[in-house]
Amino acid sequence: MKVARFHAPGDIRVEEAPEPVTGAGEIKIGVRNCSTCGTDVKISKHGHHHIRPPRVMGHEIAGQIAEVGQGVSGGWAVGDRVQVIAAIPCGTCVECRRGRMTVCPNQESMGYHYDGGFAEYMIVPAKVLAVDGLNRIPEGVGFAEASAAEPLACVLNGQELARVGAGDDVVIMGSGPIGCLHVRLARSRGAARVFLVDINAERLEMAAGLVHPDAVVHGQDVVEQVLKLTEGRGADVVITAAASGAAQEQALRMAARQGRVSFFGGLPKDDPIIRCDSNLVHYRELTIVGANGSSPAHNARALRLIAEGAVPVSDLITHRLPLAEVLEGIDIVSRGEAIKVTIEP
Missing domain, CATH: 3.40.50.720 (NAD(P)-binding Rossmann-like Domain)
Structure with a gap:
C-alpha cells in the first residue's frame, strides 16, 4: 500500500509499505479521508520532538473498518464508518480522572507516536479504543466532512473555555x-x-x-x-x-x-x-x-454538530487530492491558498 512518511524535516516520501497487521485490541481501517492542517506544515519543515522517523503522518482521519482485532469490544464491525481522535489521553492520570483529558501529561497522538492517516490502511491503537476515541460517523455525513470533526473538536474546546x-x-x-x-x-x-x-x-x-x-x-x-x-x-x-x-x-x-x-x-x-x-x-x-487540542468527548460532539447542520464544513473543503499529491496539499496549506485540503487515499 502507499503511505506518506516523514523521514526528516524537508523529507516526506510517498512510498510503498506493507499493509499493517491488526493486533489484539486493535482495529484496522481503510482510510477514506485524512485532511491536512498547519501542524502538518510545521512537521514537514521542522519535524517534531515526539516523532521518531520514519512515521506515517496525518491526524484528521476518517475511514471504514477493514478488520476488528481479537478482544475488541463495543460492537464494531467490518464496514462501519468511523472517525478517529488525534490526541490520545491516557485516561488514568489525575487530570484524566478529573475530566481534564485535553491536558493529560501522558497524551500521545496519531501521526506522531503512532502511524497516521496518510495511508491506504492504518491501525487504530488499543489506547484510542480505551478512551472512546473511535466514533461512528452519523448517517448523512461524508468521510471528508467527518475528517473535519477533529479540528472542529479543538475549536469547540476553545470556545467552551472562552x-x-x-x-x-x-x-x-x-x-x-x-x-x-x-x-x-x-x-x-x-x-x-x-x-x-x-x-x-x-x-x-x-x-x-x-x-x-x-x-x-x-x-x-x-x-x-x-x-x-x-x-x-x-x-x-x-x-x-x-x-x-x-x-x-x-x-x-x-x-x-x-x-x-x-x-x-x-x-x-x-x-x-x-x-x-x-x-x-x-x-x-x-x-x-x-486552548490545547480536544478530548474524545469533544470529537463525538463535533460530529453531532456537523450531522445536525449546526456547523457546516463541506464547503470549507476547497481541495481534494489523492495520496500521491499529499506534498502538494501540504504546500498549498503552507502558501495559504486553501481553506481546507483533504487527502483521499
Whole structure:
C-alpha cells in the first residue's frame, strides 16, 4: 500500500509499505479521508520532538473498518464508518480522572507516536479504543466532512473555555480553516456579531465568501477597526486562531471590559514571549485562557454538530487530492491558498 512518511524535516516520501497487521485490541481501517492542517506544515519543515522517523503522518482521519482485532469490544464491525481522535489521553492520570483529558501529561497522538492517516490502511491503537476515541460517523455525513470533526473538536474546546455565548461580539484573528470553524461555531452558540481578522487579504476574502462574518478587518490598525465596529467598547471574546504573538498582543487591546481572550494558536517554540499590558488585564478584568487540542468527548460532539447542520464544513473543503499529491496539499496549506485540503487515499 502507499503511505506518506516523514523521514526528516524537508523529507516526506510517498512510498510503498506493507499493509499493517491488526493486533489484539486493535482495529484496522481503510482510510477514506485524512485532511491536512498547519501542524502538518510545521512537521514537514521542522519535524517534531515526539516523532521518531520514519512515521506515517496525518491526524484528521476518517475511514471504514477493514478488520476488528481479537478482544475488541463495543460492537464494531467490518464496514462501519468511523472517525478517529488525534490526541490520545491516557485516561488514568489525575487530570484524566478529573475530566481534564485535553491536558493529560501522558497524551500521545496519531501521526506522531503512532502511524497516521496518510495511508491506504492504518491501525487504530488499543489506547484510542480505551478512551472512546473511535466514533461512528452519523448517517448523512461524508468521510471528508467527518475528517473535519477533529479540528472542529479543538475549536469547540476553545470556545467552551472562552465561554462564547448568546449576545457576544466575537473577534476571530486568522481566517484559515480553524478561523472559519470558529466563525461558524460562534454563530451556532448564539454570538451577536462575529468579526474576522487576517493580514492575508486574499485568504481573508476567500474565507469571508464562505463563512460570511459580520465584518472583515485587515490592515495595520486592526485594534482601532474593532473598537470602531463595537462602538468603542471592544469585543466580548477575542480568539487568536493564528500562531502570532502580535495577534495575541492586539487581542488584549481590543477586548471589552470583562472580555475573554483565547490564546488558541500556539507560538513558535523559539519565540513564545509576548508583551502583556498587565494594567489592561487588571483594570478591565480580562480573562486570558489557553486552548490545547480536544478530548474524545469533544470529537463525538463535533460530529453531532456537523450531522445536525449546526456547523457546516463541506464547503470549507476547497481541495481534494489523492495520496500521491499529499506534498502538494501540504504546500498549498503552507502558501495559504486553501481553506481546507483533504487527502483521499
